[in-house]
Amino acid sequence: MQNPNEDTEWNDALRKHGILPKKEKPAPLPEEVDQTEVVNNYEDMTLEELDEFEDEEDERVMQMYREKRIAEMKALQMKSNYGDVREISAIDYVQEVNKAGDGIWVVLHLYKQGIPLCSLLNQYLSRLAAKFPTVKFLKSISTTCIPNYPDKNVPTIFIYKDGEMAAQWIGPLSLGGMNLKQDMLEWRLSKLGVVTSTLEEDPTPKVHDVMTSSIRSSYQTSKRKDESTDDEEY
Incomplete structure (x- = not known):
């Protein structure tokens, strides 16, 4: 049986001939109220x-x-229930990383004892964890988390969100080596959206290209000599 409330040509024809009652107009939504009436009030x-x-x-x-x-x-x-760097093992990986929760950023540091840069990173991450308690900071000994993980790859930082990897920094060179500073790490995390930082610009020192500077300086010196020679000819 056809629904008499449906907007069909058949029902419209029946309403036109009085067989079906006319449809009542729905009450206006709050935002559809006539503003003129409000002004008049x-x-x-x-x-x-x-x-x-x-x-x-x-x-x-x-x-x-x-x-x-x-x-x-x-x-x-409810989200600010972290605030420190928690140690995990391979058994904890799925629960702590992949099932961390919707919208939760996870920063996992794979490290090895006795490597200076790993120790430095653990210090930085402890401070950042206290500063950004809505981010889940984790650490794990590399071979405990991933069997036979190469030493050349530590330190490694994996960054996850919603169970998916968002970024990975593998090995000392990817992190800047022992020149890495805490604010430099914070800046990199903020560029990914992991933390909301108050840093206004990249604190990473600009690399001075000695060769390019030397070539530019030689070119400018040569140009000045050529200009001086031209002036003497005149």
């Missing part, structure tokens, strides 16, 4: 009534804002 108010209405409206808006902020703070507190 304001025009009928006295100044005292307008002031009272504005106070009530301000209070309502402020209450909505407070409720929104409270909800945001609660959501942040």
